[in-house]
Amino acid sequence: MDLPTVSGRRHLAEVVPSVLATLGVPGYANTLALPEAAGACVLLIDGLGAELLRTHAEYAPVLAGLTRATLTVGCPSTTVAGLAAIGTGLAPGEHGMAGYTFEVPGCGVLNALRWRRHPGGGELDLVPEEVQPLPTTFERAVAAGVGAVVVAEAKFAKSPLTRAVQRGGDYRGVYAIGDLAAETLRALREPAGFCYAYHGQLDELGHRYGPGSPAWLMQLRQVDRLVESLVDGLPPGRLLAVVADHGMVALDDVIDLDRAPALSAGVRELGGDPRIRHVYAAPGAAEDVLAAWRETLGSRAWVVSRAEAIAAGWFGPRVTDRVRPRFGNVIAAARDQFGMVRRTAEPLESALIGQHGSLTPAEQLVPLAIARS
Incomplete structure (x- = not known):
């Protein structure tokens, strides 16, 4: 049987380590050859596959024009694994966030987004810091004297998944594209540091209506406006890297x-x-x-x-x-x-x-x- 592989391309897990290397955090290498910067932001657009962006580039001309490379996200191509790749700089075989749902031996099947037993939703006695015990990229940045900010939906601020893969960052909760853009630019204006920002609505509409549907395309257009606003507002010497955690079919x-x-x-x-x-x-x-x-x-x-x-x-x-x-x-x-x-x-x-x-x-x-x- 001919099996697909995920090797041969740069990996999503290399993005934050490359950014942190440009900011002087020890132990990381700039494998993506990113330009040096006095501060940087990684913006993750949940669900924006490279094939989808290429097919619908007219709805996202700014993003399409800024795209410099194509990365692979590894297996499984899910949000849980993607956020863990950002948050640890590692692939699933090491960070262990093995998918949307997976068995933790001796405890049962965990729904990692809801942090509940799957299926059924019963409680599981699982400590996030024990399920994913490796140091996060945010913790390592702070330990090196580089500020680390997380800009994402306010409802996720204290979630178990946040604790598992984003602990160590200064979490700044937001509610819509407007304050996501404003808070991200505020973080970039602060002294040299690292900012991670997350937008999840494109993925939500892709799940509900299908990727490429009219609703999805309208949201892609708004995502492009978000990126344009961040590019226009970048303070001098700052870097913006926009990625995604997976595509969709x-x-x-x-x-x-x-x-x-x-x-x-x-x-x-x-x-x-x-x-x-x-x-x-x-x-x-x-x-x-x-x-x-x-x-x-x-x-x-x-x-x-x-x-x-x-x-x-x-x-x-x-x-x-x-x-x-x-x-x-x-x-x-x-x-x-x-x-x-x-x-x-x-x-x-x-x-x-x-x-x-x-x-x-x-x-x-x-x-x-x-x-x-």
């Missing part, structure tokens, strides 16, 4: 895992999301589960063992012993526009048109846009 072929008996035999737990599934097998059942999923899904998905996925580099160049069990014994990654929904267990997620998580270029590749005053 619109599903046109699905299987309901809750109504597929052949895919439940020997399965202890299911994680992931509709585009990539972690399949946790009962003891001794992994080989049978792998065979059943391969036979049932056929050419609609890459279905591999955990060992095969690791060998193919899906989770980065290194997978630690702490993290390895969080990936399924079997991983099913959707091809084309296929989805593996769970209409009973995951009604909200299963109703969404736009999805991401797998290894197609539409999901994997994101733009890197650069501006410097």
